[in-house]
Structures are given as C-alpha cells and as structure tokens.
Amino acid sequence: MKSRLKNIAGLLALSLFINSCSSDDNGSAPADGTSGDVELFFDNGVAGDALMLGNSYTNSNGETLIFERFTYIVSNFVLIKEDGSEFTYPKNESYFIINEETGQFTVHLENVPAGDYKKIKFGIGVDQQRYLQGETAQQSFWDLAFANNMTWTWSTGYRFINCQGTFTVDPAHGGDTTSRGFMIHQGSNTATDNYREVVLNLPTTARVREGEMPNIHLKSDANVILDGDTKIELHHNLNGAGTAASIMAGENLITIANNTKKMFTVDHVHNGAGTHH
Amino acid sequence: MKKIILTLAISILALNAAQARTEKDSIDNPFRRYVALLEEDCDACGCSANGGSMGFSSMLNSNFVGIRYIHQSYKSRDGVFNNSPWIDENFNTAQLWARVPITERIEVMALVPYHFNNREKATGKENIDGLGDITLMGFYTLFGTKSDSATVFHKFQLGAGVKAPTGKYDSANNGSINPSFQLGTGSWDYTLASEYTVKKNNLGLNATVNYVFKTENEKNYQFGNQFNYAATLFYSTKIDNLDIVPQLGLAGEKYDENKDHGEDVPLTAGDILFGKMGVELGLQKFSLGLSTMLPINQNLTGGRVEANYRWSLNLNYSL
Numbered sequence: 001m002k003s004r005l006k007n008i009a010g011l012l013a014l015s016l017f018i019n020s021c022s023s024d025d026n027g028s029a030p031a032d033g034t035s036g037d038v039e040l041f042f043d044n045g046v047a048g049d050a051l052m053l054g055n056s057y058t059n060s061n062g063e064t065l066i067f068e069r070f071t072y073i074v075s076n077f078v079l080i081k082e083d084g085s086e087f088t089y090p091k092n093e094s095y096f097i098i099n100e101e102t103g104q105f106t107v108h109l110e111n112v113p114a115g116d117y118k119k120i121k122f123g124i125g126v127d128q129q130r131y132l133q134g135e136t137a138q139q140s141f142w143d144l145a146f147a148n149n150m151t152w153t154w155s156t157g158y159r160f161i162n163c164q165g166t167f168t169v170d171p172a173h174g175g176d177t178t179s180r181g182f183m184i185h186q187g188s189n190t191a192t193d194n195y196r197e198v199v200l201n202l203p204t205t206a207r208v209r210e211g212e213m214p215n216i217h218l219k220s221d222a223n224v225i226l227d228g229d230t231k232i233e234l235h236h237n238l239n240g241a242g243t244a245a246s247i248m249a250g251e252n253l254i255t256i257a258n259n260t261k262k263m264f265t266v267d268h269v270h271n272g273a274g275t276h277h
Numbered sequence: 278m279k280k281i282i283l284t285l286a287i288s289i290l291a292l293n294a295a296q297a298r299t300e301k302d303s304i305d306n307p308f309r310r311y312v313a314l315l316e317e318d319c320d321a322c323g324c325s326a327n328g329g330s331m332g333f334s335s336m337l338n339s340n341f342v343g344i345r346y347i348h349q350s351y352k353s354r355d356g357v358f359n360n361s362p363w364i365d366e367n368f369n370t371a372q373l374w375a376r377v378p379i380t381e382r383i384e385v386m387a388l389v390p391y392h393f394n395n396r397e398k399a400t401g402k403e404n405i406d407g408l409g410d411i412t413l414m415g416f417y418t419l420f421g422t423k424s425d426s427a428t429v430f431h432k433f434q435l436g437a438g439v440k441a442p443t444g445k446y447d448s449a450n451n452g453s454i455n456p457s458f459q460l461g462t463g464s465w466d467y468t469l470a471s472e473y474t475v476k477k478n479n480l481g482l483n484a485t486v487n488y489v490f491k492t493e494n495e496k497n498y499q500f501g502n503q504f505n506y507a508a509t510l511f512y513s514t515k516i517d518n519l520d521i522v523p524q525l526g527l528a529g530e531k532y533d534e535n536k537d538h539g540e541d542v543p544l545t546a547g548d549i550l551f552g553k554m555g556v557e558l559g560l561q562k563f564s565l566g567l568s569t570m571l572p573i574n575q576n577l578t579g580g581r582v583e584a585n586y587r588w589s590l591n592l593n594y595s596l
Contacts (some may be wrong), residue, residue, distance in 0.1 A: 043357055050358040204540050219357055267357045271537060272448045272496065 027204045030114035034210040038079065040107040040120070041215060042098045043267070044070055047223040053100055053165075059227035062173030063234055065128065065182070069164040070100040070187075070222055071148055073125050076197070077109060079206070080119035087113055095141045097203025102208065103147075117206040119218065124260050125195045128188065158196065161186035163225060169235045177244075181244040182234050184225060186256050189249065194201070194257040200266050201226070207271045215270040220263050228259030335593055337522050337557045337564045339432075340384060342375040343593030345566075350585040353455040353578075355398055363583075366396040366458060370409065377596060381418075386436070392444070394461050397440075403458075407445055411486040414438025414468060430475045434471040440489070448496040453459040456500075456535060456545060457581045463494030476513075483509045483526075493536070501533030501546060509553070520559035528570060530551050532577075544579030551587070559595075566591040 044051040047059070051070060058064040074096050077089040089109055096107045133140060135154050142158075145151045150159045163184040169175020188194045206214035226232045233254055234245040249258070335341055349368040354361050373389040390409035395402060414436045421432035444461020470487035486506045493499040509526030528551045535545040555568030570587040577583065 045358050046356060049360040050356060203543050204537060207538060217357065268543070 014076075026067055026145045030116070030207075030209060032114075034114045035111045036208040036210050037213045038109040038112050038117075038206065038208055039213055039215045040077075040109075040237070041217045042074070042107070042264075043217060043219050044098070044100050044105070045219050045221055047221060047227070051100060051222055057223065058164070058170075059223055061227055061231055061233045062170035062175070063167050063226070064170070065165055065167045065226075067163065067222065068163040069149070069162055071150060071159075071163075072098050072161045072220075073145065073150060073158060074098060074107060074122050075126060075130075076121075076123040077107070078121040079109075079112060079115075079117040079208075080121060080199075081115055082118045086121075087115070087117075091130065092138075095138075097144060097150060099148050102148070110230070112208050113122050114209050117202065117208060117214075119199055119201055120206075120266070121197060121199045123195055123197045124257075124263070125187065127195045128193050131157055131188070133243050152185075156189065158185055159185045159187050161225065161256070163222065167234050173233075173235075175235045180234075180238070183244070183246040183248065185246075185248040186225075186253055186260070188246075189253070192254055192257075193251050196257050198261055200264060202266055202269050204269050205271075206269050211213055214271060217267045217270065219265050219267050221265075222263075224259045224263050225256055226259075228262060230255045230259060232256070328570070334337045335557060335564065335566065335591075337559045337566075338593060338595035339521060340376050340378050340596040341564070342373075342377070342411045342596065343564075343591050345372045345374055345589055345591035346370070347372065347587065347589040349587045351455065352583050352585060353396070353458075354581045362399065364396055364398055366394070366395045367453060374591075376416075383418075384416045386412075386414045386416060386438070390444075394458060396458065404444075405447075405458070405460055407460050409444040410440045410466070411443045412438055412440045412468070414470065416470070416472070429475070430481075431475040432473070432514065434472045435552040436468070436472070436487075438470070440466040440468065442494065446494055446496065446498070448498060455578060456542070457582075461493060463496060463569070464492045464499065466491045466500075469582035479513045481511045481513070483507075483511065494538075497538045499536040499539075501535050503533070504531040505529070507553070518560060520557075520564075522557040522559070524553070524555045524557070526553045527551065527573075544581065547575070547579075547582075549575040549577055549584055551584075562595050564593045564595065566593070 024165065026126045046057040046067075049057070051057075051067060053067055053070070056064050056066045076091065076094050079087045079089075081087075089112070098105055100108075130138065142151065142154075145158055149162055151157070152159065161184065163186075165182060166179045167182050168177050168179050184196065200218070202216065206216055208214060226234065232247065232255055234247075237247055237252065239246065247253070313541045335343075347368075347370040347566070349370075351366040351368065353366050355364045356362065370390045370392050372391070374387065376384055376386045378384045389411050391407070392409045393404070393406040395404045397403075415438065416434045416436040419433045419435055421434075422430040439463075440463055442463050442465060444459070444463075446459050446461050446463025467490045468487055469490075470485065472485045474481060474483045476482075484507070486504070489503040489505070491500045491502055505528070507525050507526060507528035509528075511522050511524040514521050529549065531548040533546055534541045534543075534544065550573045551570040552573050553568060553570040555566060557564055557566040559565075566589070568589045572584045572586070575584055
C-alpha cells in the first residue's frame with residue numbers, strides 16, 4: 001500500500017511538472033504604431049432562428065410575419081479596450097448598410113490601431129450631427145442608401161431600418177387570417193431623434209494586429225422591432241382601407257428605437273487571418 | 278537494453294524540444310526535424326480530441342503490433358441559429374498501433390494515425406487528409422499476477438506519454454462550429470494513464486483512466502485538457518483453435534474549455550458517455566477486433582456538436 005501511495009505522489013509530481021511546461025506566452029503584444037483590419041459579420045435572425053426572406057415567423061403578438069425585405073444602417077463604430085480607452089472609426093467612413101436582400105452582411109473597418117478590444121459600440125441609423133452636415137457632405141453614402149431603399153427625400157432623411165413583408169393575425173388575437181402587407185420604415189424626423197447607440201461586450205478579445213483580422217460575428221434579431229420590450233401590433237396600425245399596415249412615423253418609431261437597442265448580440269469572435277464565421 | 282536507451286533518448290529529446298519551443302519559438306527543434314524526416318512533408322495531420330476513450334489495448338494479447346481503422350460520425354450545427362442546419366462530419370482514421378514489451382515490467386506503446394476526415398457544408402464538401410499526431414507512451418507494471426496458471430489474474434499498469442504535433446492544425450477552423458475538425462492539435466500534449474485488468478476464469482474486467490494535458494500550439498490555440506475513462510467486461514471462450522472474446526463496457530470523455538490566446542473559448546467544454554460493445558477473435562498469432570460505441574449521454578460544444586457513433590476494426594499480430 002505504501003509503495004502505491006508513493007507512486008500516486010510520483011504521478012502528482014509528474015503532473016505538476018507537465019503543467020509547468022505549458023507556455024505562458026499569450027501571443028504577440030500589439031506593436032505600437034501598427035494597425036490591422038476588423039470585420040463585423042451581421043447574421044440576421046428572428047427570435048433565435050435564422051431570418052430567411054419568404055419564411056414565416058410567429059411572434060408573441062399572435063402575428064405571423066413573412067419578411068420580404070430587411071435592411072438597416074449601422075454607423076459610428078467604436079472599439080473599446082479593457083481599460084476603457086476607445087478607438088473611434090473615422091466618422092465620414094463609418095456608415096454601412098446591412099441588406100438581407102442583396103446579401104450584404106459585413107462591415108469592414110481598416111487601419112484600426114493594433115490592440116486587444118473587449119467591446120464594440122455602434123449606432124443604428126444616422127445621427128443628427130451627420131445628417132445636418134448636409135447632402136453634399138455625404139453624397140456617396142446618400143447614393144448608396146438610395147440604392148438600398150434606405151432614403152426618403154433629402155428633407156425627410158434616411159431610413160434606419162427598412163423591414164417589409166406580409167402578415168396574418170391569429171384570430172385569438174382579434175384578427176382574421178387575411179394576408180396583408182406591412183412596411184416598417186424606421187428613421188428620425190423633425191419631432192424626434194430616433195438614432196440609438198448600442199454597446200456590446202465581446203465574448204472573447206478581438207485581437208487586432210498587422211496581418212491578423214478579428215471577425216466579430218453578430219446576430220441581429222428582427223423580432224425585437226415589434227416584439228421587443230414594448231409591443232407593436234401590426235393590426236392596430238392598419239391603413240384606412242384596412243388593407244396594409246405601415247409604421248413610418250410617430251410614437252411607434254420611438255418604441256422601435258428603444259426596442260432595437262436589444263437587436264444585436266455578439267455570438268463569437270474569430271481571431272486570426274482570413275474571413276471565417 | 279539498447280531499446281530502453283533509445284526509447285529514453287527519444288522521450289527526453291521530445292520533452293526538451295517541447296520545452297525549448299515554448300521558451301523560444303526560434304530555437305531549432307531537433308525532434309521536429311526528425312519528425313519531418315520521417316514524413317518528408319511536415320504538412321501532416323492527426324487530431325485531436327477524438328477517439329480518446331477508445332483505449333489502446335487488446336483484451337486478447339497485451340503485446341502486439343497491428344493496424345486499426347476507426348470511424349467516428351458526428352453531426353455539427355453549421356450556423357449560429359436554433360434552426361441552422363446540422364451537417365454530418367466523418368472522422369476516419371487508419372492507425373498503426375503497437376504495444377511492445379521492453380522488459381518484464383516496462384512496455385512501450387505507439388499510435389501513428391492517418392486521418393481522412395470530411396464534412397458536407399452548405400458551401401460544399403470539405404476534406405482534410407493526412408498524418409495525425411503521433412503518440413508514444415511507456416507503461417510500467419506496478420503489480421500483476423505472474424503465473425498464467427493462476428485462476429485469478431490481475432495487473433495494474435501506469436503509463437506516461439507524449440503526443441507530438443505531427444498532424445496539421447489549421448487555425449482557419451477555430452472559429453467555426455466544431456473546433457475539433459482538425460488533423461492534429463498542433464501542440465505537444467502529455468498523457469498520464471493507468472490501466473487495471475482483473476480476470477477470474479473466463480470473465481474479466483479492464484478499467485482504464487487517462488488524462489491528457491494539452492498545451493498551447495503555435496497559433497496560440499489550446500485544446501482543453503481531456504479526461505478519458507473506460508470499463509470493459511470481457512469473456513474469453515474458445516471454439517476449436519479460435520479464441521473468442523466478446524466485450525461490453527462504458528467509456529467516457531470529459532473536456533475542459535479550449536483556450537485562444539489564453540482566454541477560455543465559450544461553449545467548448547463538454548463531456549460524453551458511450552456504451553461500447555465488441556468482440557476479438559484470435560487465431561494463433563493473429564487477432565481481429567471489432568468494436569462499436571454509441572453515446573448514452575452527451576454535452577459537447579454547447580450542444581452544437583453531437584456524436585452519432587464510432588466503430589473500429591483492427592488486425593493485430595501478437596508479440
């Protein structure tokens with residue numbers, strides 16, 4: 001028995017030795033003055049399922065939606081380190097469109113200072129400051145937004161979210177099963193600024209290095225627009241003829257602005273070279 | 278004696294090389310060069326967390342050289358959503374394996390795997406083929422029944438070994454759904470093992486536990502340490518000259534979280550328990566083994582990976 005104990009002790013000693021062999025080197029520290037790229041991938045979903053245009057999704061309001069369009073503007077990207085220090089991406093370059101119809105899901109940031117980033121911050125839509133710079137200052141993004149159905153007229157500005165499709169209402173929720181069109185055009189207007197910013201923790205560090213690009217894989221949840229903290233029922237927003245629902249103004253936009261603060265989560269961060277999700 | 282010296286020399290060289298590498302990457306690693314010579318092209322394979330509890334012994338002959346084919350079927354979620362599609366992943370391994378006695382109490386074991394893995398993603402079929410991570414282990418018999426004529430026979434062995442990163446590790450894979458779809462861990466890993474066999478008349482029990490310490494690889498990725506255990510009941514019988522040993526048992530694996538640049542990678546810890554069944558047939562010096570493993574309970578990679586089954590077939594020549 002004694003000799004067996006001795007052997008067990010020996011094993012423990014060996015295991016300690018082996019553990020001490022493991023490397024403490026956690027990779028290269030960022031070199032001062034160098035920079036790299038960051039890619040964000042927006043994976044569109046509905047309440048945990050993948051969003052597919054043409055598929056139907058039933059929400060807790062008893063309404064079943066088929067999305068035909070889901071497009072949004074994300075902007076003003078800021079990368080935040082553990083110590084709270086921030087890198088703000090150059091404002092003029094910091095407006096992007098994610099479009100399910102055209103398959104545009106990535107935001108590519110260049111010349112980001114090398115570093116270990118723990119959080120990201122970005123806006124949904126276009127802030128008033130940028131908008132008030134006028135049309136010529138942002139012509140190229142305006143043109144891009146126009147091409148993606150993300151504009152009204154210049155005087156009424158950008159659409160922050162453009163979500164369209166058809167819906168039916170469960171009779172138990174006071175509806176009939178007729179399929180009607182819906183249109184949700186989120187934006188700011190003269191009455192309210194509906195631009196919102198979100199700050200998201202990264203589950204693991206995004207390591208930006210020269211030649212090493214983190215890919216931040218986000219999930220967006222289109223369900224929260226109507227079925228978030230505050231509910232919006234489409235069938236309470238029908239037009240006079242009762243043929244379609246459109247949400248483009250008023251109190252609903254403030255509700256959507258607040259609901260969509262919970263639209264994004266970071267699923268994972270992939271470090272290294274190349275683009276992988 | 279020569280054999281012992283050679284084995285010791287290789288082990289020490291390997292351990293030193295591993296240490297040297299972690300201390301300073303630029304130091305030329307003599308063992309790696311040696312491995313490179315062996316396989317000509319370092320672009321080899323041999324992963325990973327897989328097949329850990331399959332064991333490395335035969336109930337029929339304790340010392341042998343042989344070849345073993347292992348097929349492991351997994352399904353893995355290709356996407357981040359609840360309704361993302363499941364894809365099939367097939368891990369196939371052809372393995373040279375040997376357990377060779379050096380002295381009465383000491384034996385060495387070697388596993389040289391060649392993997393050919395594939396999976397069918399929405400974007401197309403992916404294949405990875407190549408040499409896997411080579412494992413070398415030494416076993417020491419702490420106590421055991423010497424005489425073959427005793428009605429109760431038992432044996433307890435302790436082992437330690439090293440797994441060399443001879444299999445290719447591709448970091449492009451580490452953000453995707455099954456981080457173990459690799460040919461190798463890319464790291465020097467160390468194993469402690471123990472094995473106990475007891476046999477009375479025709480009925481026997483084989484129990485093994487082993488623990489694999491995994492280290493950080495060159496891409497700063499570290500697979501989680503792994504605890505494997507298995508218990509197998511076996512029964513020896515004979516028809517004419519043919520030895521028949523049916524087997525029934527349980528095998529389990531428990532994984533710690535993987536680390537990327539020293540940080541835990543969420544949802545990479547896990548565990549799995551298999552039921553296993555097999556038979557070994559022996560005729561003179563040759564034996565044929567067939568074994569299957571079916572999961573009883575599992576929680577791998579946050580539920581994003583599921584093991585379907587494993588089976589293996591081996592042909593051994595007893596020494």
